[in-house]
Amino acid sequence: MNAYRNDRVKDFQYVLKSNRASALADPFVRNQVQALLLKLRSKYLIKLIVPYKRVQMNWLARELDASDDETENIVLNLILDGSINGRLDQVNNILDLSPLVEDPYAKALGKWLDGLKRVRKILVGRLNENKTLNKRSGSFSGIDMVW
Numbered sequence: 001m002n003a004y005r006n007d008r009v010k011d012f013q014y015v016l017k018s019n020r021a022s023a024l025a026d027p028f029v030r031n032q033v034q035a036l037l038l039k040l041r042s043k044y045l046i047k048l049i050v051p052y053k054r055v056q057m058n059w060l061a062r063e064l065d066a067s068d069d070e071t072e073n074i075v076l077n078l079i080l081d082g083s084i085n086g087r088l089d090q091v092n093n094i095l096d097l098s099p100l101v102e103d104p105y106a107k108a109l110g111k112w113l114d115g116l117k118r119v120r121k122i123l124v125g126r127l128n129e130n131k132t133l134n135k136r137s138g139s140f141s142g143i144d145m146v147w
Helices: 009-018 027-049 057-064 068-080 104-136
Strands: 054-056 087-089 094-096 137-140 143-146
Touching: 027 057, 027 068, 054 057, 057 068, 057 094, 068 087
Parallel strands: none
Antiparallel strands: 054 094, 087 094, 137 143
8 A cells, every 4th residue: 555655656556466366367457457557647647857858658557567559548638637737648658748839820810700799799689670670660651660
């Protein structure tokens, strides 16, 4: 339990390997141990990457004592749930943690779209006003009367 509390992945796995027969004999316990190991690796990964802007995935896999696929899944889950802000470059096998720089074109396009939404809202409002006016008005010998 000390290994788990202190986020020592390698010590935790060593204890599991040395007691494999007794600890992992029960399927229920085996599933719980897998969940604990995943949680431990996730917590440890978050602590590992704090001082870095870019991290090689194979280094992370070695530190977590996990396969490359397991490490990639952990990183992707942490990115998706918002625990870490970063991008995974799968071609170069690098986790990029540098802050996102907003594209000026995307920002300008967003402002333009917001303006179009406002214009649309105004036009829809005016069309609805005209429909209600047309429903209320009646015609009597060529003279329009509004009720």
